[in-house]
Amino acid sequence: MTTSGFCTDQFAGVRKELENQIDSGEELGASICVRIDGEPVVDIWGGHRDVERTTAWTEDTLVNVFSISKTMTALSALLLVDRGELDVRRQVAHYWPEFAANGKGDIEIRQLLGHTSGVSGWQRPIELADIYDTEAASARLAAQPPWWEPGTASGYHALNYGHLIGEVIRRVTGRTLGQFFAEELAGPLEADFHIGTAPEHHHRIAPLVPPPLLEFDMASLDQESILVKTLTSPLLDIAEANSTAWRQAEIGAVNGHGNAHSVAKVQSLVSCGGALNGRRLLSEKTIDLIFEQQSDGPDLALLLPLRFGMGYGLPQPQTAPEVPGGRVCWWAGLGGAIVVNDLEHRVTFAYTMNKMAPGLIGSDRADAYLRSVFSVVVRGDRA
Numbered sequence: 001m002t003t004s005g006f007c008t009d010q011f012a013g014v015r016k017e018l019e020n021q022i023d024s025g026e027e028l029g030a031s032i033c034v035r036i037d038g039e040p041v042v043d044i045w046g047g048h049r050d051v052e053r054t055t056a057w058t059e060d061t062l063v064n065v066f067s068i069s070k071t072m073t074a075l076s077a078l079l080l081v082d083r084g085e086l087d088v089r090r091q092v093a094h095y096w097p098e099f100a101a102n103g104k105g106d107i108e109i110r111q112l113l114g115h116t117s118g119v120s121g122w123q124r125p126i127e128l129a130d131i132y133d134t135e136a137a138s139a140r141l142a143a144q145p146p147w148w149e150p151g152t153a154s155g156y157h158a159l160n161y162g163h164l165i166g167e168v169i170r171r172v173t174g175r176t177l178g179q180f181f182a183e184e185l186a187g188p189l190e191a192d193f194h195i196g197t198a199p200e201h202h203h204r205i206a207p208l209v210p211p212p213l214l215e216f217d218m219a220s221l222d223q224e225s226i227l228v229k230t231l232t233s234p235l236l237d238i239a240e241a242n243s244t245a246w247r248q249a250e251i252g253a254v255n256g257h258g259n260a261h262s263v264a265k266v267q268s269l270v271s272c273g274g275a276l277n278g279r280r281l282l283s284e285k286t287i288d289l290i291f292e293q294q295s296d297g298p299d300l301a302l303l304l305p306l307r308f309g310m311g312y313g314l315p316q317p318q319t320a321p322e323v324p325g326g327r328v329c330w331w332a333g334l335g336g337a338i339v340v341n342d343l344e345h346r347v348t349f350a351y352t353m354n355k356m357a358p359g360l361i362g363s364d365r366a367d368a369y370l371r372s373v374f375s376v377v378v379r380g381d382r383a
Helices: 009-024 068-082 097-103 110-111 128-132 134-145 161-173 177-189 199-204 226-232 244-248 259-269 283-290 365-381
Strands: 004-008 030-035 041-046 256-258 295-298 303-306 327-334 338-342 349-353
Touching: 009 030, 009 041, 009 365, 030 226, 030 259, 030 365, 041 226, 041 259, 068 110, 068 161, 068 177, 068 259, 068 283, 068 338, 097 134, 097 199, 097 226, 110 161, 128 134, 128 244, 128 303, 134 161, 199 226, 199 244, 259 349, 295 349, 338 365, 349 365
Parallel strands: none
Antiparallel strands: 004 041, 030 041, 030 349, 295 303, 327 338, 338 349
16 A cells, blocks of 8 residues: 555545555655545545655655645635734725835735735846745835736736735734744644744655746746746746745745645635634634635736635636536645635545646646545535
8 A cells, every 4th residue: 555544435536546646656745635524534645755765755744835825824814804803805005004105005905815916926136035034025015016907807926925915914913924824723723734834844844846847938928927027026946945945934825834634624614614623713704705706817927717716716617627616715736736625515625745747726636636535525415
């Protein structure tokens, strides 16, 4: 057997799928967790942390999950909304006055959460290491103008989502995003997920293995397009994402470290309607905000058809065909990691891995696991 962990008989096909992917070499190391009503029905892992296959992927292995981090950042903001300390329809500048500079005074919190603010990256010149200083990098965002009319379309806030929302959280609470998340979500939920990962955890991290290089000439594109400015200001370097400096920085858009178990543990707060283990952290009214559509159409930064609520993607069959429809919210990390919350069935699915697949959203492997899980969920619904 190439996997370890717990799996109910009902979901045996999920384990088999992961074993097949590992045995074929498509998967190096990975973990999958499925929770229904907050309780795990699948919690499995397998493969290796390293390309030499000398170190096994274990129960406590961590990995950079890239943009799944955004869902943790969004939940942090929604906690403040629930407590009446943050209003999604108030201007960002109400909490962060400097943000009003250069025509941004009317941008609302909901537009940060839904990627429609017009501020999807940094003005050049900027290097990746510059964003590790979150306070300084956030100040740069506050000073620049929006790149399109806020609220008219989404433009994926690829690397700066956590800087924007994290600075609002800091202004409201006096705590950094990483501190707030650790104290208000990860700690109470006993979830091994980190935004800004302390050195004592680094020995457990599986290094990322970059995907094959795509034949793509960025220089041939309009250098002033939203796509180019967003994805190259700064340019993400996968090798750098394995560095100590990256791991310790608080980059709430892309450098959360966890595994499927911890991702599903936190995110099942959503699929269970805001309450877990008899403790309510979010009201149903706050959960409803996630599904309040902010955009629907071609994303200006990714050029893919996307639907955004507040903090999450909403079902979009063209871009994510295996994400089920209905009262579902989801998001994926670069390379293939994904989390899906299905509120109708009270199901959370999470998948994390170290061998990255090509493409911006999802992967063939993620799709295979999603099919295996939700075919059972839907079949059970029909029974």
